[in-house]
Structures are given as C-alpha cells and as structure tokens.
Amino acid sequence: MHRTTGAAGEAPSSNPYRAALRRLRPSLGVAGLFSAAVNVLMLTGSIYMLQVYDRVLASGSIPTLQGLFAIVVVCYAFLGIYEFLRGRLLARVAVRLALDLGPRAFGRGIAAGAAQGPGGRLLRDLDTVRAFLSGPAVTGLFDAPWVPIYLAILFLVHPWFGWLTVAGAAVITGVALINRAVTSAPIGRAAALEAAEREFADQSRRGAEAIRAMGMEGPVTATWLDRHKTTLAAHQAGSDPAQAFSSGSRAFRMLLQSAILTLGAFLVLRQEITAGMIIASSIIAGRALAPVDQVIGQWRAIGRAADSHRRLIEAFDADPGEPETIDLPAPTGRITASRLTKFAPGQPGTDRPRILTQVSFELEPGDGLGVIGNSASGKSTLARLLVGAWRPDAGELRFDGATPQQWAPAALGREIGYLPQQVHMLPGTIRENIARFDPNARDVDVIAAARLTGVHDMILALPDGYATRIGGPDSPLSGGQVQRLGLARAIYHEPRIIVLDEPNSNLDVAGDDALTATIKTLRARGSTVIVMAHRPSAIAAVNKVLMLQQGTVVKFGPKDEVLSAVLQPGTHPAAQRPAAPAPARAVPPAPPRGATPAPAPRGTAGPVPAGVSAKLAQGAGRAANPSKPPNPTPPSSPSKPTKPADQTKAAAIYRTVNSQGGKG
Numbered sequence: 001m002h003r004t005t006g007a008a009g010e011a012p013s014s015n016p017y018r019a020a021l022r023r024l025r026p027s028l029g030v031a032g033l034f035s036a037a038v039n040v041l042m043l044t045g046s047i048y049m050l051q052v053y054d055r056v057l058a059s060g061s062i063p064t065l066q067g068l069f070a071i072v073v074v075c076y077a078f079l080g081i082y083e084f085l086r087g088r089l090l091a092r093v094a095v096r097l098a099l100d101l102g103p104r105a106f107g108r109g110i111a112a113g114a115a116q117g118p119g120g121r122l123l124r125d126l127d128t129v130r131a132f133l134s135g136p137a138v139t140g141l142f143d144a145p146w147v148p149i150y151l152a153i154l155f156l157v158h159p160w161f162g163w164l165t166v167a168g169a170a171v172i173t174g175v176a177l178i179n180r181a182v183t184s185a186p187i188g189r190a191a192a193l194e195a196a197e198r199e200f201a202d203q204s205r206r207g208a209e210a211i212r213a214m215g216m217e218g219p220v221t222a223t224w225l226d227r228h229k230t231t232l233a234a235h236q237a238g239s240d241p242a243q244a245f246s247s248g249s250r251a252f253r254m255l256l257q258s259a260i261l262t263l264g265a266f267l268v269l270r271q272e273i274t275a276g277m278i279i280a281s282s283i284i285a286g287r288a289l290a291p292v293d294q295v296i297g298q299w300r301a302i303g304r305a306a307d308s309h310r311r312l313i314e315a316f317d318a319d320p321g322e323p324e325t326i327d328l329p330a331p332t333g334r335i336t337a338s339r340l341t342k343f344a345p346g347q348p349g350t351d352r353p354r355i356l357t358q359v360s361f362e363l364e365p366g367d368g369l370g371v372i373g374n375s376a377s378g379k380s381t382l383a384r385l386l387v388g389a390w391r392p393d394a395g396e397l398r399f400d401g402a403t404p405q406q407w408a409p410a411a412l413g414r415e416i417g418y419l420p421q422q423v424h425m426l427p428g429t430i431r432e433n434i435a436r437f438d439p440n441a442r443d444v445d446v447i448a449a450a451r452l453t454g455v456h457d458m459i460l461a462l463p464d465g466y467a468t469r470i471g472g473p474d475s476p477l478s479g480g481q482v483q484r485l486g487l488a489r490a491i492y493h494e495p496r497i498i499v500l501d502e503p504n505s506n507l508d509v510a511g512d513d514a515l516t517a518t519i520k521t522l523r524a525r526g527s528t529v530i531v532m533a534h535r536p537s538a539i540a541a542v543n544k545v546l547m548l549q550q551g552t553v554v555k556f557g558p559k560d561e562v563l564s565a566v567l568q569p570g571t572h573p574a575a576q577r578p579a580a581p582a583p584a585r586a587v588p589p590a591p592p593r594g595a596t597p598a599p600a601p602r603g604t605a606g607p608v609p610a611g612v613s614a615k616l617a618q619g620a621g622r623a624a625n626p627s628k629p630p631n632p633t634p635p636s637s638p639s640k641p642t643k644p645a646d647q648t649k650a651a652a653i654y655r656t657v658n659s660q661g662g663k664g
C-alpha cells in the first residue's frame with residue numbers, strides 16, 4: 001500500500017510544509033535558549049562600565065580592575081561561543097527544512113510544468129524561507145523578546161531612560177512602517193518587472209542562434225533595454241523614498257544615543273544617578289534598540305520570507321496528495337480510452353478551447369497504433385493524456401481496467417515509455433539519461449535499450465561513450481541523435497505502454513529504419529506502442545490507425561482499412577462532415593507476453609483530411625520497405641502479410657500522391 005507522506009508518522013492529509021516546520025520546533029527552541037544566553041551575556045559591557053566608573057575609579061583598586069576584566073574576558077568568550085552555536089544551529093535548521101521539503105517542492109514544480117499551471121516557483125519560495133532561517137533577520141527576531149527586558153533594566157536605572165528609549169524605538173518603528181507602506185507597491189511592481197525581464201533575457205539566450213543568424217540582435221537588445229529601463233525606473237520609484245527613510249532613521253538613531261548621554265549627564269548633575277550609570281544606560285539602550293534596528297534593516301527579507309511562507313502553506317494546503325494505491329500487477333498494455341475530452345490548460349471558469357472531443361479506442365497488448373492527423377489536430381494532447389502528463393477533463397483512460405491514478409505513480413511510470421515531441425535531455429551523462437536517472441540502473445539494461453533503438457554504436461563512437469555529458473549547452477549531439485536517445489530512454493526496461501510523439505521528426509532514412517525495427521520488436525515482445533505521426537514513415541510498424549481531425553476521431557481501425565479509405569475516389573474531407581467519435585471496440589483477447597500480436601479489429605471507413613491522405617500514402621510505401629525512398633510498394637502491417645489487393649491500392653495511392661505532388 002502506498003500513500004503520500006513526508007516523514008514517518010505524518011498524517012496524509014496534513015500540510016507537509018507545516019509538518020516540516022513542526023519538526024523544526026525542538027531545534028528552534030534550543031536556538032531560543034542560546035539566544036537567551038547571548039542576551040544575558042550582552043549585559044557584560046554595561047555592568048563592567050558601571051563597576052569601573054563607580055567602584056574602580058572611586059576606590060583606585062588595580063586588583064579589582066584586573067579581576068573585573070578577567071570576568072569580562074570569560075563572559076565575552078562564552079558570548080562568542082553561544083552566538084556561534086546559535087548561528088550554526090539555525091543554518092542546520094534551514095538545511096533540514098530544504099532537504100525535508102525540497103523533493104516535494106521539486107516534484108510540484110515538475111507537475112506544474114507538465115500541467116502548465118502555477119506552482120513552479122515553490123522551490124524558489126522554499127529557498128527564500130531557507131535563506132531567511134539562516135540569515136541575520138531571524139537572529140533579530142530571536143533577540144526581539146529581550147527588548148522589554150532591556151527596557152525594564154533602563155526603567156530600573158531611571159524611568160526617564162526607559163521612556164526616552166521607548167519613545168526612540170516607537171519613532172524608529174513608525175518610520176519603518178511608513179517606509180513599508182510607501183514603498184511596498186513600487187517594490188512589488190519592480191520585482192514583477194524584473195522577473196519578466198529575466199525571462200526575456202533567458203529566452204533570448206536560448207534562441208541566441210536564431211537571433212544572431214537573422215540579425216535580430218539590435219531590435220532584441222533594444223526591446224530588452226526598454227524593459228530594463230522600465231524595471232530600473234520602478235526600482236528607483238521604490239528606492240528613493242526608502243533611501244530617505246533609511247537616512248533619516250540612521251540620523252535619528254545617532255541623535256537618540258547622544259540624547260541618552262545628555263539625559264544621563266543631566267540626571268548626574270541632579271545627583272539622581274551615578275556617572276557609571278550614564279555609560280551603562282547608554283550601552284543597554286543600544287542593546288534594546290539593536291533588535292529593532294536589525295528587524296527594520298531586514299524588513300524586505302522578512303516580508304519576502306513571509307510571502308513565500310504564505311505561498312508554501314497555500315500550495316501545500318491545496319495539494320490533494322496522492323490517493324492511496326495498492327501494488328497492482330504491472331500493466332500488460334491493454335488500453336481503453338473512453339470519450340477522452342480535454343480543454344486547453346487555463347484557469348477554471350475561463351474560456352478554454354476544446355482540444356480533444358470524446359476520443360475513444362481500445363488497444364490490446366502488442367498492438368501498434370498510429371495516430372495521424374493534420375497539425376493541431378490534437379495528437380500531442382492525446383499523447384500527454386495517455387502518459388498521464390495531463391489529465392482528461394472528461395472521459396476515462398484505463399490500463400488493464402484500472403485508472404492510472406490507482407497505480408503508485410513510480411510503479412506505473414516504470415511501465416510507461418514516452419518520447420515527447422520536444423525531447424529534453426537533462427544535464428548528465430548519456431547513461432544516466434537513458435536509465436531515467438535511476439541510481440540502481442544496470443549497465444546491461446542501458447545497453448539493451450541503446451541496442452534496441454540502434455544507438456549503441458553511435459554512442460560508442462563518441463569520445464566518452466556512455467559517459468558523454470549531454471543536456472547542456474555543450475551537448476555534442478545532433479537533433480536526430482537526441483531524438484534517438486530519447487527513444488532509448490522511452491523504451492528503457494521495455495515498458496508495456498509506449499507513446500512516441502513524432503518520433504522521426506529529426507531522423508534520416510537510417511533512423512527511420514531503426515525506429516520501425518524497434519517498434520516491431522517491442523510489439524512482438526508484448527508492448528503496446530502508440531505513435532503520433534506527422535511523417536507517415538513513423539507508422540510503418542503499426543497495425544491500427546486512428547485519425548484525428550480538430551480533436552475528434554474521424555477513423556479508427558486496422559491500418560489497411562484506414563489507409564484504403566484514404567484512397568476512396570471522391571473522398572475529400574472538406575466536402576464531408578466529421579464522423580461521430582469512434583465507439584470503444586471489442587478487441588480479440590490479448591496474446592501472451594512475447595507472442596506475435598493478434599490480428600487487428602476491423603475499423604470504419606470515413607472522410608480523412610487531404611494533407612494526411614497524401615502523406616499516409618507515402619508512409620504506406622515506406623512501411624513495406626522502410627529502407628528505401630517511397631515507391632509504389634503495397635502497405636504492410638507487421639502482424640499481417642501484405643495482400644495483392646493492398647498492392648493495387650498502394651499503387652493507386654502513389655498515383656494520387658504523384659498527381660498531387662505530395663511529399664512525406
């Protein structure tokens with residue numbers, strides 16, 4: 001049984017961030033004790049001055065002075081030790097929080113990235129709270145409870161000292177609050193502008209090659225400069241009043257110190273206190289005001305940490321966690337999609353266009369499905385739904401009768417292979433990337449995946465072989481090589497469900513051939529392979545085809561039937577209404593793992609997009625002999641020998657294609 005928990009004993013419904021903070025409480029308590037020791041020892045200077053002025057100078061005793069100084073040395077040594085221990089402890093507390101919650105925040109960031117929703121900044125928020133916990137602001141907060149104690153001592157020395165310090169602290173705090181009220185709006189605006197500007201700079205760096213090649217450097221730099229100027233102006237608008245408040249506050253602070261000395265001298269003249277009390281009171285007043293100064297100085301850091309803290313609480317409060325799952329047997333590759341409907345990502349309640357409408361189909365283990373359709377027909381969206389990157393807004397997806405959510409995500413993920421349209425390799429070695437960063441990966445499995453996808457020799461030809469570092473700006477791989485490595489990663493450990501989105505968009509003929517062979521092998525070993533295809537050669541090794549048009553299924557069935565429908569004379573999509581969504585179909589029983597796939601069910605014929613039909617025609621030819629350029633060769637299915645009738649149809653396809661001048 002699996003359930004989401006942050007640490008042993010944590011209730012699944014509790015907010016993991018709050019729980020992590022709760023676990024830090026004992027350490028924060030110890031830091032509080034160290035603070036108490038530090039603040040008591042902080043009185044050393046004032047007591048020492050009191051004794052020197054009122055005892056040593058009055059008595060003229062050198063041994064007393066020496067004895068007092070020895071005590072002071074010991075006290076300051078302990079002060080240093082306790083301050084060091086407090087700082088060290090708080091730094092460790094911060095690291096513990098980061099480690100405790102980091103994986104969850106990182107995971108939420110990935111989930112938010114997949115769903116294109118908010119939540120990607122959780123790691124940054126966690127980092128802000130971590131920096132706060134180990135920074136000077138938090139020591140100021142730990143010292144703050146001692147302010148009343150210092151004030152009480154001042155009141156004991158003379159009430160006027162107490163009142164003067166309270167009045168001074170009130171003025172300093174009032175100025176800080178006004179400062180915050182006046183500057184918070186421009187500072188917030190400046191931060192938002194700075195984030196947008198940073199994003200523009202990051203994206204410009206990523207698109208550097210195109211920018212340079214097309215001579216866009218000047219206009220792009222000018223656009224950046226415009227934004228930069230706006231950001232700087234916003235910063236200026238916030239920092240001018242902040243600077244004025246800060247300078248005024250500093251001057252007032254020094255005036256206050258002199259005012260305390262003046263008050264002390266006045267009270268000595270009135271013989272209400274001793275001369276030693278002037279210096280002692282001045283030092284204690286300084287200590288009473290220090291945490292106020294520190295908190296005010298760190299006001300922005302505290303504000304940022306408070307905002308991050310609030311966002312972390314809200315984000316983890318809203319996190320439903322993962323439902324309880326049990327150890328289901330690994331999926332066999334049977335997929336049932338019923339009326340899958342997906343709207344474009346966006347805020348609930350906003351007008352979100354529909355991308356997929358009631359897409360239904362069934363696949364058995366060992367099936368190969370080619371999903372075809374024009375650009376923007378919804379192929380990638382269907383791929384995302386199938387691998388669980390996106391969730392359908394309506395309809396249902398089931399693997400072996402269970403919804404994907406009934407599996408533990410990691411267990412199901414091992415049985416899913418996904419090659420996205422844009423392949424991103426993570427910074428690391430080729431071996432790490434193929435092995436999906438599994439620390440327990442075996443070399444033999446990595447090599448098996450590389451061999452199966454035909455990249456083993458290509459990897460060995462690199463100077464560092466499997467240890468070659470990729471995924472960064474210095475990656476030595478071409479687009480096609482990255483795509484083939486992405487394929488190796490997708491089929492690592494031969495998952496049961498493999499979804500390949502435009503797997504050959506960067507491949508040459510040899511790469512196409514390797515892809516076709518890989519799909520055939522995987523299917524023969526029982527994996528269900530779904531290929532989103534724009535270039536028809538990608539569907540050479542599938543036995544079923546699903547055709548999408550504007551997010552709706554217009555045709556689903558055995559490949560030969562669907563392709564034949566493309567050839568029907570007079571069939572032109574523009575002239576026909578889209579067919580109703582294909583109903584879920586009964587499929588013959590699954591072959592045992594490793595067996596040759598069963599013959600496919602018969603599909604329906606219907607209208608198809610013209611662009612697709614032309615491309616498919618070529619793909620059918622490549623299917624029969626993928627190593628050669630398209631020629632009038634009949635379409636074939638890996639599970640079915642080619643029939644003479646198909647050859648006639650294929651010949652017709654190519655006549656049609658040639659007359660249209662279409663190309664794949």
Ligand SMILES: Nc1ncnc2c1ncn2[C@@H]1O[C@H](COP(=O)(O)OP(=O)(O)OP(=O)(O)O)[C@@H](O)[C@H]1O
Binds near residue numbers: 373375
């Ligand atoms: N994140 C998104 N936000 C809004 N709309 C989206 C998003 N992703 C896709 N769409 C829309 O969904 C539709 C289908 O996109 P999808 O990428 O699934 O098409 P496709 O068939 O894979 O296209 P192509 O063959 O060009 O890759 C498009 O109209 C696209 O604009």
